[in-house]
Amino acid sequence: MSQVRVHNLSISLDGFATGEGQSLAAPFGHAGERLHGWYVETRFFHEMGNQTGGSGGADNAFAARHNPGIGAEIMGAGKFGPPGWQDDPDWKGWWGPNPPFHTPVFVLTHRPRPSIEMEGGTTFHFLDASPSEALERAREAANGQDVRLGGGPTVVRDFLAEGLVDHLHVAQVPIVLGRGVRLWDGLESLEQSYDIEAVSTPSGVTHLTFTANTR
Amino acid sequence: MSQVRVHNLSISLDGFATGEGQSLAAPFGHAGERLHGWYVETRFFHEMGNQTGGSGGADNAFAARHNPGIGAEIMGAGKFGPPGWQDDPDWKGWWGPNPPFHTPVFVLTHRPRPSIEMEGGTTFHFLDASPSEALERAREAANGQDVRLGGGPTVVRDFLAEGLVDHLHVAQVPIVLGRGVRLWDGLESLEQSYDIEAVSTPSGVTHLTFTANTR
Numbered sequence: 001m002s003q004v005r006v007h008n009l010s011i012s013l014d015g016f017a018t019g020e021g022q023s024l025a026a027p028f029g030h031a032g033e034r035l036h037g038w039y040v041e042t043r044f045f046h047e048m049g050n051q052t053g054g055s056g057g058a059d060n061a062f063a064a065r066h067n068p069g070i071g072a073e074i075m076g077a078g079k080f081g082p083p084g085w086q087d088d089p090d091w092k093g094w095w096g097p098n099p100p101f102h103t104p105v106f107v108l109t110h111r112p113r114p115s116i117e118m119e120g121g122t123t124f125h126f127l128d129a130s131p132s133e134a135l136e137r138a139r140e141a142a143n144g145q146d147v148r149l150g151g152g153p154t155v156v157r158d159f160l161a162e163g164l165v166d167h168l169h170v171a172q173v174p175i176v177l178g179r180g181v182r183l184w185d186g187l188e189s190l191e192q193s194y195d196i197e198a199v200s201t202p203s204g205v206t207h208l209t210f211t212a213n214t215r
Numbered sequence: 216m217s218q219v220r221v222h223n224l225s226i227s228l229d230g231f232a233t234g235e236g237q238s239l240a241a242p243f244g245h246a247g248e249r250l251h252g253w254y255v256e257t258r259f260f261h262e263m264g265n266q267t268g269g270s271g272g273a274d275n276a277f278a279a280r281h282n283p284g285i286g287a288e289i290m291g292a293g294k295f296g297p298p299g300w301q302d303d304p305d306w307k308g309w310w311g312p313n314p315p316f317h318t319p320v321f322v323l324t325h326r327p328r329p330s331i332e333m334e335g336g337t338t339f340h341f342l343d344a345s346p347s348e349a350l351e352r353a354r355e356a357a358n359g360q361d362v363r364l365g366g367g368p369t370v371v372r373d374f375l376a377e378g379l380v381d382h383l384h385v386a387q388v389p390i391v392l393g394r395g396v397r398l399w400d401g402l403e404s405l406e407q408s409y410d411i412e413a414v415s416t417p418s419g420v421t422h423l424t425f426t427a428n429t430r
Contacts (some may be wrong), residue, residue, distance in 0.1 A: 013406075013423070014399035015229050174411040174423070178403025184229035188393025191228075196389040198415040206413045206421050208228070208389065 002139055003146045003166035006156055007066045009183070010035040010171045010205075016180035017153035024082040027094065034175050038205045039063055048100050058201040062169060071145025072138040073101050076155035077109040080124070086111045093124065101150075104141040106134055108155060131159050153183045160187055168194070168210035217354055218361045218381035221371055222281045224398070225250040225386045231395035232368035239297040242309065249390055253420045254278055263315050273416040277384060286360025287353040288316050291370035292324040295339070301326045308339065316365075319356040321349055323370060346374045368398045375402055383409070383425035 011017045012035065019031030028035060039045055044063040046054035054060065077086070085091040086109060093099055102121040112126035125141075127134050138147045149159055159165050170183070184190075194210035201207065226232045227250065234244030243250060254260055259278040261269035269275065292301070300306040301324060308314055317336040327341035340356075342349050353362045364374055374380050385398070399405075409425035416422065 013230070014397075014402075172413075172421075174406055174413060176399050176402050176405040178399075178401070182229075184391050184393075186393070187229075187391050190391040191389055196419060198387075198389060198419060198421045200413040200415045200421060204411060204413060206387075206415060 002071070002142055002144060004135065004149055004159065004164055005070070005146050005167045005169075006149045006151070006165060007169045008039055008063055008171060009151055009153070009156060009169065010039065010173055011153075011183050012173055012175050012177040012180075014176050014178065015182045015184045016177040017151070017156075017183045018078075019177055019180040022078070022082060027082065029180060031177055031180060035173055035177075038171060038173065038201075038203045041203070055203075058199065058207070059171075059203055059205060062171065062207050065169065066148070067102075069146045070103060070148045071142025072103050073105045073148045073150045074134050074138050074155070075105060075107055075150040076152050077107060078152045078154065079150060080107045080109070086113075089113075092116055092118065098122075104138070105150075106138050106141075108134055131155075131162050131164055135159075135164055153181045157183060157186065160190060163193065165210075166212045168208075170208040170210075172206040172208060174204050217286070217357055217359060219350065219364055219374065219379055220285070220361050220382045220384075221364045221366070221380060222384045223254055223278055223386060224366055224368070224371060224384065225254065225388055226368075226398050227388055227390050227392040227395075229391050229393065230397045230399045231392040232366070232371075232398045233293075234392055234395040237293070237297060242297065244395060246392055246395060250388055250392075253386060253388065253416075253418045256418070270418075273414065273422070274386075274418050274420060277386065277422050280384065281363070282317075284361045285318060285363045286357025287318050288320045288363045288365045289349050289353050289370070290320060290322055290365040291367050292322060293367045293369065294365060295322045295324070301328075304328075307331055307333065313337075319353070320365075321353050321356075323349055346370075346377050346379055350374075350379055368396045372398060372401065375405060378408065380425075381427045383423075385423040385425070387421040387423060389419050389421075 019029030043054035234246030
């Protein structure tokens with residue numbers, strides 16, 4: 001069976017995966033770019049933007065797991081656009097004409113709209129659906145490949161709470177955000193369902209991997 | 216100037232340093248011993264209990280920093296005894312006749328009582344005082360040596376919020392506790408005052424050290 005994977009979900013020491021006050025100008029709220037500094041420094045990220053350079057070590061090894069074997073993505077409304085994007089019929093995501101997904105992407109929203117076909121193989125579909133319903137649609141579209149759960153934290157939490165995630169990669173950044181959206185709330189004893197490894201890298205980030213132990 | 220140091224403060228992934236429902240039978244509430252498994256496995260802990268064996272690697276290196284150079288400890292009421300110990304005139308702490316401190320220990324409580332001299336150099340003093348007042352008393356007693364801030368999390372948080380901590384060692388354990396007392400609350404941007412390092416060890420624990428960058 002195809003797996004459900006989460007990659008490169010960055011959180012602060014106090015467990016916030018995004019800051020407070022998200023907007024068009026501040027996609028991660030008051031967190032700014034602080035949660036993703038390690039990621040944008042990697043070779044993987046540079047190559048996505050057709051740039052050369054970037055680090056090639058452990059951070060890059062984790063970052064680059066984003067794409068291989070993925071046939072579809074599920075994301076929350078909060079990842080697709082700033083608060084209120086549902087009122088803008090022309091909003092097509094943050095990523096320009098050629099988004100870095102290159103697969104079908106299922107956007108969970110209570111206000112679905114017609115699908116949008118972008119360049120490079122990305123098609124955005126909009127679903128008002130439960131996690132398991134959305135997963136069924138995404139699995140079908142993935143055609144035997146894995147489904148990436150792209151975030152944000154609320155959606156990841158919902159899928160974790162229902163036991164639908166096979167592999168979770170969290171990058172813990174040494175900052176204290178103080179406020180925002182927490183990843184771990186409502187997930188008491190999550191560790192019982194996963195084999196967990198931790199590794200810290202020279203950038204100061206600690207990569208945590210959760211691999212489901214019952215599947 | 217003597218430093219204020221915190222050692223071996225264990226927290227869960229979601230930042231809880233103790234569980235919910237603390238009592239005489241459950242000093243850490245529903246967390247049980249899960250936060251301290253790495254610590255009791257160390258040679259340092261074994262030796263404290265006059266036992267042989269225990270691990271001698273990275274976890275032990277961190278654990279053993281508890282004692283050298285310390286001349287006094289400050290602890291919160293919640294570390295000294297279970298809820299309600301103030302009503303028991305015979306309560307002398309969890310640690311038996313020869314507690315593992317071997318220095319003056321200042322217990323912060325709104326209901327002070329006369330000092331208690333124990334075996335092995337530990338004397339418990341009881342103070343109704345602010346963090347800075349308590350620190351002044353402890354520094355005097357430490358006689359040029361460092362002051363250990365022994366916990367629990369509420370007291371550590373209070374001292375961190377007032378900028379009184381020079382060195383903080385946190386051991387992050389890969390469990391999700393879900394409830395209890397959080398360490399990081401109210402400490403937004405704490406990282407700006409510290410150089411932070413992270414290292415994960417084979418036991419699965421990630422040791423975080425915060426070293427004040429302005430002193």
